[in-house]
Amino acid sequence: MTEAASKGRVGLFVTCLVDLFRPSVGFAAVKLIEDAGYSIDVPMAQTCCGQPAYNNGDRADTRAIAEQTIKAFEGFDFVVAPSGSCAGMLKKHYPGLFAGDGAWEARAAAFSAKVHELTSFLADVAEAKPAARLKATATYHDSCSGLRELGVREQPRALLSNVDGLELKEMRDADVCCGFGGTFCVKYADISNAIVSKKTENIAASGAELLLAGDLGCLMNMAGKLKREGVKIEARHVAEVLAGMTDAPPIGGKG
Amino acid sequence: MQLTSPAFKANARIALADKQLQRAMGNVRGGFIDKRAKAAAALPEFEALRDAAKAIKDHTLAHLDLYLDAWEKKVLAAGGHVHWCESAEDARQAVLAICRTAGAKTVTKGKSMITEEIGLNDFLDGHGIVPVETDLGEYIIQLRGEHPSHIIAPAVHVNKDQVEADFRRVHTHLPDSRDLTEPTSLLNEARQVLRQKFLEADVGITGANFLIAETGASVIVTNEGNGDLTQTLPKVHVVVASIDKIVPMMNDAAQILRVLARSATGQDMSVYTTFSTGPRRVDDPDGPEEYHVVLLDNGRSSMLGTEFQDMLRCIRCGACMNHCPVYHAVGGHAYGWVYPGPMGAVLTPSLIGVDKGGHLPNASTFCGRCESVCPMRIPLPKMMRAWREREFERGLNPATQRYGLKAWAWLARRPALYRYLLGVGVMGLKALSFGKGRFRALPFAGGWTKWRDLPAPEGMSFQPPMTARDAILGRIRTALPGDAAARAKAAAGRLDAAPRGVIPARGQLPAGERVDLFCRMAEGFAASVERVKTAGDVPAAVSAFLRARNLPAAVRMGNDPRLAAMGWASQKALQVKSGPSDGTDEVSVAHAFAAIAETGTLALVSGPDNPTTLNFLPENAIVVVDVRDVAGDLETVLDRVRKTYGGGVLPRTLNLVTGPSRSGDIEQTIILGAHGPRALYIIVVE
Numbered sequence: 001m002t003e004a005a006s007k008g009r010v011g012l013f014v015t016c017l018v019d020l021f022r023p024s025v026g027f028a029a030v031k032l033i034e035d036a037g038y039s040i041d042v043p044m045a046q047t048c049c050g051q052p053a054y055n056n057g058d059r060a061d062t063r064a065i066a067e068q069t070i071k072a073f074e075g076f077d078f079v080v081a082p083s084g085s086c087a088g089m090l091k092k093h094y095p096g097l098f099a100g101d102g103a104w105e106a107r108a109a110a111f112s113a114k115v116h117e118l119t120s121f122l123a124d125v126a127e128a129k130p131a132a133r134l135k136a137t138a139t140y141h142d143s144c145s146g147l148r149e150l151g152v153r154e155q156p157r158a159l160l161s162n163v164d165g166l167e168l169k170e171m172r173d174a175d176v177c178c179g180f181g182g183t184f185c186v187k188y189a190d191i192s193n194a195i196v197s198k199k200t201e202n203i204a205a206s207g208a209e210l211l212l213a214g215d216l217g218c219l220m221n222m223a224g225k226l227k228r229e230g231v232k233i234e235a236r237h238v239a240e241v242l243a244g245m246t247d248a249p250p251i252g253g254k255g
Numbered sequence: 256m257q258l259t260s261p262a263f264k265a266n267a268r269i270a271l272a273d274k275q276l277q278r279a280m281g282n283v284r285g286g287f288i289d290k291r292a293k294a295a296a297a298l299p300e301f302e303a304l305r306d307a308a309k310a311i312k313d314h315t316l317a318h319l320d321l322y323l324d325a326w327e328k329k330v331l332a333a334g335g336h337v338h339w340c341e342s343a344e345d346a347r348q349a350v351l352a353i354c355r356t357a358g359a360k361t362v363t364k365g366k367s368m369i370t371e372e373i374g375l376n377d378f379l380d381g382h383g384i385v386p387v388e389t390d391l392g393e394y395i396i397q398l399r400g401e402h403p404s405h406i407i408a409p410a411v412h413v414n415k416d417q418v419e420a421d422f423r424r425v426h427t428h429l430p431d432s433r434d435l436t437e438p439t440s441l442l443n444e445a446r447q448v449l450r451q452k453f454l455e456a457d458v459g460i461t462g463a464n465f466l467i468a469e470t471g472a473s474v475i476v477t478n479e480g481n482g483d484l485t486q487t488l489p490k491v492h493v494v495v496a497s498i499d500k501i502v503p504m505m506n507d508a509a510q511i512l513r514v515l516a517r518s519a520t521g522q523d524m525s526v527y528t529t530f531s532t533g534p535r536r537v538d539d540p541d542g543p544e545e546y547h548v549v550l551l552d553n554g555r556s557s558m559l560g561t562e563f564q565d566m567l568r569c570i571r572c573g574a575c576m577n578h579c580p581v582y583h584a585v586g587g588h589a590y591g592w593v594y595p596g597p598m599g600a601v602l603t604p605s606l607i608g609v610d611k612g613g614h615l616p617n618a619s620t621f622c623g624r625c626e627s628v629c630p631m632r633i634p635l636p637k638m639m640r641a642w643r644e645r646e647f648e649r650g651l652n653p654a655t656q657r658y659g660l661k662a663w664a665w666l667a668r669r670p671a672l673y674r675y676l677l678g679v680g681v682m683g684l685k686a687l688s689f690g691k692g693r694f695r696a697l698p699f700a701g702g703w704t705k706w707r708d709l710p711a712p713e714g715m716s717f718q719p720p721m722t723a724r725d726a727i728l729g730r731i732r733t734a735l736p737g738d739a740a741a742r743a744k745a746a747a748g749r750l751d752a753a754p755r756g757v758i759p760a761r762g763q764l765p766a767g768e769r770v771d772l773f774c775r776m777a778e779g780f781a782a783s784v785e786r787v788k789t790a791g792d793v794p795a796a797v798s799a800f801l802r803a804r805n806l807p808a809a810v811r812m813g814n815d816p817r818l819a820a821m822g823w824a825s826q827k828a829l830q831v832k833s834g835p836s837d838g839t840d841e842v843s844v845a846h847a848f849a850a851i852a853e854t855g856t857l858a859l860v861s862g863p864d865n866p867t868t869l870n871f872l873p874e875n876a877i878v879v880v881d882v883r884d885v886a887g888d889l890e891t892v893l894d895r896v897r898k899t900y901g902g903g904v905l906p907r908t909l910n911l912v913t914g915p916s917r918s919g920d921i922e923q924t925i926i927l928g929a930h931g932p933r934a935l936y937i938i939v940v941e
Contacts, residue, residue, distance in 0.1 A: 144624070
């Protein structure tokens with residue numbers, strides 16, 4: 001797509017987990033954004049949104065990371081991330097890091113205003129109706145940051161309702177935390193395990209054969225637990241289904 | 256209580272393996288969450304009320320010194336006493352001194368987290384005074400030698416069969432063959448055992464949900480009625496409350512009450528909301544002869560002006576822990592101190608130090624559900640992160656000389672505390688000189704005493720020593736920004752006006768529909784309602800009620816002229832006794848001061864006309880309401896109180912009653928008749 005024909009320039013914030021563990025989510029996001037009529041770029045200068053430092057009290061390093069991210073993305077019309085957690089960090093927490101710092105404060109605010117989580121970008125901004133096919137029953141987990149910081153709830157469900165052959169079965173407590181919580185899952189592994197065990201119980205009870213969510217951290221946590229429990233439910237990022245890119249093995253492998 | 260917060264990880268492991276606990280925690284996940292969601296959805300103004308409640312507390316905290324001062328004046332004017340306490344130890348000593356002066360052997364206690372915070376029970380026990388917890392949940396855990404695991408449902412970690420075993424172990428005067436399989440039979444047994452304790456106690460100790468600057472009242476909110484028996488029956492009523500409980504006006508309490516019970520238990524109103532002001536009045540036939548407030552700071556004034564100030568908005572509803580996945584997984588005891596869950600994760604490091612409470616703000620996934628349900632919109636995850644930042648900074652900067660200077664600079668910016676500590680230091684130095692008037696050597700002063708003696712101080716500071724009151728108020732003033740005169744003007748202005756805030760549309764109806772709504776709401780909260788044409792029909796309705804319930808033909812009532820004029824002689828078989836209840840009455844009759852359609856609530860005032868004991872001791876309470884007294888909302892009733900008694904003045908007790916007494920402390924099953932009346936019968940006179 002040429003720049004002229006595009007509805008705008010999107011910078012894709014890949015997120016470190018997608019980059020390292022599941023690039024196919026990134027490819028799916030690129031396809032969805034391009035199909036919606038936008039030009040897309042993936043700046044090389046990006047690393048991590050800074051949450052591990054931020055949530056462990058290291059404000060100085062968080063700010064250094066944030067400056068780097070803002071510099072890499074401030075030239076785009078939109079910044080889109082396939083994660084409610086990372087998008088929430090860029091959108092809701094970056095401005096506070098620069099509070100009272102004249103020029104940077106304004107720069108951070110301008111940057112944050114352009115940030116969107118992928119499904120809300122597609123549904124609310126692009127008003128896209130991606131057409132895909134997948135014969136499956138799926139259940140959707142609302143990741144905490146996307147849900148409570150960004151209000152992402154209806155958007156992924158609306159987009160999924162256009163997927164031909166897909167039936168959505170709501171699980172109980174879909175809006176309850178899966179127990180991932182970034183470094184929480186290793187710092188307090190026992191508690192994290194108790195929380196994710198309740199989550200997988202609800203996932204299994206939904207009767208769905210496919211678990212979908214918008215955050216890879218949560219998905220790796222839930223998929224990992226389902227695998228350990230020997231439950232035959234597959235897990236995928238919602239972008240993979242919406243883009244019709246479900247050829248790759250599910251998260252955590254087949255079977 | 257023993258502090259185990261530093262061992263949070265080990266506590267959590269034990270909790271996760273505890274099958275009884277895990278079964279009990281299932282009751283939290285189910286009950287509280289659904290009930291709150293339903294109650295919030297049923298009130299269109301709920302979100303606006305959350306904003307209003309937050310704004311009230313923000314304003315109050317910004318003028319805290321002024322409202323504390325105004326409140327104290329009102330308490331003293333009503334004949335009460337205020338004991339300002341800097342620390343938990345000061346508060347314990349203050350309570351002990353009151354108990355000793357009263358010659359107390361046993362004290363009854365209403366449910367109160369602040370007395371857990373100061374470790375009052377163990378302290379009193381150690382000084383020969385027996386504390387008796389009377390809230391069903393608190394009673395259960397006291398028998399078990401435990402502490403609350405939840406701030407509103409203290410025994411939420413205990414299952415029914417465990418309660419049965421504890422009752423059989425302790426209540427040995429009762430037959431072994433009795434059936435205790437149902438929650439109702441457990442509740443009845445506790446009611447029977449505790450009734451005697453209420454009547455025997457020398458002192459009653461409660462906490463407070465609010466302290467009201469407008470009138471000097473303390474307010475408690477309960478469902479069982481135990482708090483009211485605790486504060487009405489003994490000769491002495493002691494309220495233990497922290498400085499953050501202040502609100503300016505009764506109307507402000509009315510706003511916050513609308514989000515409190517909904518967020519906590521999903522009720523529109525808790526059953527009993529009671530305003531207590533001073534001791535009993537000259538012509539009151541019941542109520543305590545002394546009224547004391549032990550007002551505690553214990554670190555709270557130091558939170559003002561910091562990133563943790565917002566935590567002082569907390570109204571202790573428990574919604575944050577009810578919605579917390581970590582709390583669900585490990586229960587309250589794992590947190591290792593008084594306050595569990597997200598509010599505990601923020602508050603505990605403030606009160607006991609982040610070095611001991613540091614695990615708590617770290618043990619969160621930041622899922623944000625706590626903040627999303629907090630009625631006071633406290634940014635709990637943000638504050639947990641702030642604690643992590645403080646810990647991180649400390650890790651980078653190990654204790655160095657710098658700290659000494661920094662501490663001094665910090666102190667120098669707080670004149671009140673500076674003076675206080677300097678005063679203590681000066682006294683200490685004087686004592687160390689043993690009357691010699693100089694030192695040859697002194698730790699940390701080697702540079703001076705190597706070459707010369709250090710003259711000892713006279714033992715007093717040029718500035719006079721300070722009371723706890725001055726120290727607390729001084730700290731607050733120093734922490735709060737803004738011009739003193741402007742702040743004083745804002746607070747005084749607010750105390751003069753009685754802004755109404757957000758009034759739900761539900762009760763704003765024409766007279767006829769308003770009475771219909773009152774009846775419907777009251778019945779919804781398990782009261783029975785009968786409407787009669789005239790006041791003269793009331794005695795017959797009372798007789799019919801007694802017959803229908805198979806109750807003896809006897810009632811007790813006060814000297815209310817409206818009741819007296821109803822013509823009781825027409826009921827030949829009915830015995831009418833007058834005066835306060837002594838605990839043996841089956842049925843009481845009282846006349847309501849007013850009623851509130853919005854929530855089906857009765858308002859009753861103390862005095863010879865309607866003694867307060869009639870509202871709580873009898874098994875069945877009959878209350879007469881005149882349709883002209885049915886208001887749409889609580890604020891209208893409070894206006895009428897102001898008009899009747901004069902602005903800023905309250906009768907000893909103003910009771911708001913919404914349905915009969917109840918408890919959900921055994922496995923979250925609601926059972927009627929915990930400590931107050933089992934049945935509430937309302938007669939509406941057209």
